[in-house]
Amino acid sequence: MDNKKIIIIVGIILLIIIAGVILVMLTSVHYEKIDITPNGTTIEVPANQTKYNGNVDGAKIWNWNNGILVTYNSKENQNIIKVSELGFNALNKLIKNGEMQNIDGFTCYVINADQLLEIHIFDIIKVNYNGKFYCIPLSNETTHDNIIICCNDKNMAAHMAKSVQYKNVFPDKPDTLSSVKNITGDLHSKANNYVNNTNLSKIKSTVEEETGINLDDAKSKIEQYTGKLPI
Numbered sequence: 163m164d165n166k167k168i169i170i171i172v173g174i175i176l177l178i179i180i181a182g183v184i185l186v187m188l189t190s191v192h193y194e195k196i197d198i199t200p201n202g203t204t205i206e207v208p209a210n211q212t213k214y215n216g217n218v219d220g221a222k223i224w225n226w227n228n229g230i231l232v233t234y235n236s237k238e239n240q241n242i243i244k245v246s247e248l249g250f251n252a253l254n255k256l257i258k259n260g261e262m263q264n265i266d267g268f269t270c271y272v273i274n275a276d277q278l279l280e281i282h283i284f285d286i287i288k289v290n291y292n293g294k295f296y297c298i299p300l301s302n303e304t305t306h307d308n309i310i311i312c313c314n315d316k317n318m319a320a321h322m323a324k325s326v327q328y329k330n331v332f333p334d335k336p337d338t339l340s341s342v343k344n345i346t347g348d349l350h351s352k353a354n355n356y357v358n359n360t361n362l363s364k365i366k367s368t369v370e371e372e373t374g375i376n377l378d379d380a381k382s383k384i385e386q387y388t389g390k391l392p393i
Contacts, residue, residue: 191318198222198233199331203307206325207231208318215287225287229295229313230278231322237306237332253281253310257297266320271297278312298323305330 193206208226215223220238224231232253260273275291278284296316300309305328311319 191315191321193321193325195325196224198307198309199235199238199305199329202235202329202331203302203305204325204327204329205231205309205322207322223284223287226313228291228315229311229318230284230287230291231312232310234308235306235332236308253278254299256281257299257310257312260297263296263316265296265298265316266324268298268320268323270316270319271299273297273312275312275314300326302328304328306332 192209194209194212195204195206196212197204207224208229211226212224212231213226215225217223221232221234256277257271257273260271263270263272272294275293275295278291278295279287291314293314295312295314296319297310297312298319300311300323301307307328309326311322313319313322
């Protein structure tokens with residue numbers, strides 16, 4: 163084989179390699195980290211295309227070219243959280259009607275994308291999605307975070323689910339009513355112990371010795387003048 167043919171073959175191989183690298187660069191997804199709760203739980207989302215759509219009844223919504231992220235924290239907006247729970251319950255019920263799959267250890271549900279937009283909390287998103295969506299619901303009782311990831315790329319959904327880093331910024335407050343009940347019960351118990359352990363006869367004898375007065379006689383004399391005492 164002459165040098166000219168070798169150069170041509172090498173050139174073709176180089177072109178294939180370069181084309182492959184360019185294709186990978188164009189199709190690979192870059193991610194950026196965002197806060198789900200201020201200074202709290204974080205997640206990675208597609209970079210330079212994820213848009214925050216705002217807070218609807220306590221639920222936060224992000225979307226990108228072919229995906230939706232919905233989150234709410236049951237401690238962040240307690241005054242309106244019941245509305246969010248209704249929206250999330252409706253969304254979870256819809257999602258769990260889909261085909262269930264296991265993707266990298268996460269339970270994933272496959273549904274038609276246009277069904278998502280039937281849920282009230284998506285009213286602010288003015289886009290139309292088509293095709294299948296892979297949805298992964300997540301929740302954490304310690305941090306009170308509830309997360310739903312839905313997109314048309316199951317690898318992206320799995321990557322986002324793996325990237326979640328939970329952090330509790332709304333620690334549970336002590337139950338004030340229970341604390342008051344505990345204190346009241348403790349005081350009541352101590353009062354009962356005092357009464358049960360006090361020798362009233364001994365106290366009566368001590369008073370009589372110190373005053374020189376027989377309390378039973380004094381009580382009888384007083385009753386003669388005033389009527390029977392209520393003791």
